[in-house]
Every structure is written in structure tokens, then in C-alpha cells.
Amino acid sequence: MIKSELVLKLAELNPHLYQRDVEILVNAILDEITDALKRGDRVELRGFGTFSIKERDPRQGRNPRTGEKVSVTGKVVPYFKSGKEMRERLNPKAGAAKRA
Template sequence: MLNEEFAFKHSSAREAPVIKSELVLKLSEMNPHLYQRDVEILVNAILDEITDALRKGDRVELRGFGTFSIKERDARQGRNPRTGEKVSVTGKVVPYFKSGKEMRDRLNPKAGAAKRA
């Protein structure tokens, strides 16, 4: 769950993104009974499981957080930006994330409160 304790040093979307090592550090600070290396192993395991599920074509639903899935992009004609020459872009599978309602409400507290009123 997101909470105020789990705030990173970045206060604006324009600043540098939160990186995995900062996430590991913050989680290990919040759980002093765990070694930082163990937290890193857990974070990597979670990310690997999400990736493996997506690779198999499964959706990963984390209630309150969001859903990871894959989308297929069709092959298309593109252009080389330097030469303007037409090029074929092959189809591909890309990851997709849709935030959950609880996350959206926490990110937009006024919008969520107005809907309930």
C-alpha cells in the first residue's frame, strides 16, 4: 500500500525518477529486521515473476495498485526521420499498465472525494 512513510526524496515528476536501488533502500529502512540484500532479492523476484507472467501472455493484477498486461502492436510502415525514407516496422508485443482505482484515488484525492459526494 502507498502511504506517507513510503515517500521518496523526489517531490516532482520533473525530477529524476525513482530507481530500483532507491526502492530497495527505502524498503530495507522500513523493515530494519531485513538485510538490504534480502530486500533486493525479493524486489528482483517480484519483478521477474511479473515479467515471466507477461511473457506467457498472462495478466498480473495487483488489487488497489493496477494491472500489467501485454498489447500487440501491428506491423506498420514508418519513416526514417533523417532521410524520410519509408521503412517497415515489424509488429511487437509491448507491456501495458493500467492503474487501479485505489491508486488513482490516492493520486487525485479531490477528484475521488468529489465523485463520492
């Protein structure tokens, strides 16, 4: 699912809201998550998961075409860890799946 599909789905589920308002809300949520990560904060959405950042150290890489060594700078990358409730919904227990 891409962001535009998410906006459409949320607009369908909330017919009292205009699609442009739903898009503003989705953008505001994603922007706030991004801003929090930029500040070095951790974002936890209970039942969904946790967004955090991980720092990667500088290293020596390799150009796959030439085999030449290349210096790769350190960087900060986003990291997502799914929450317990999400994992359980994606991987239902065998007994619960048969009952449903």
C-alpha cells in the first residue's frame, strides 16, 4: 500500500471527512514521526510498532562494477520494530486460526 492508497482507504472509512483533510492528517502524522526521529527521539505506537534510528559507522565498501574500494561515510538510518499485537495479528496461533 502506498500513501495515496492509505489516504483513499481512510477517506472511505470516514465519509464525514474530506479526502484533502485525511491527506493533511496522514502527512502531519508522518511528518511528526520524521521530525521526532531527526531529534533522536523514539516513536512508539502501541500495538503497531516502534520507530527509532540506528547509526551506521563509516566503512570501506566496494564498487561492484570495478571491485575498487570505496569509502562509505557514516549515516543515520530509520529502524522499525513491529509490536507484539501486530506480530500476533500477522501470525495467528494454529488453534485461533481454526476457530475464526
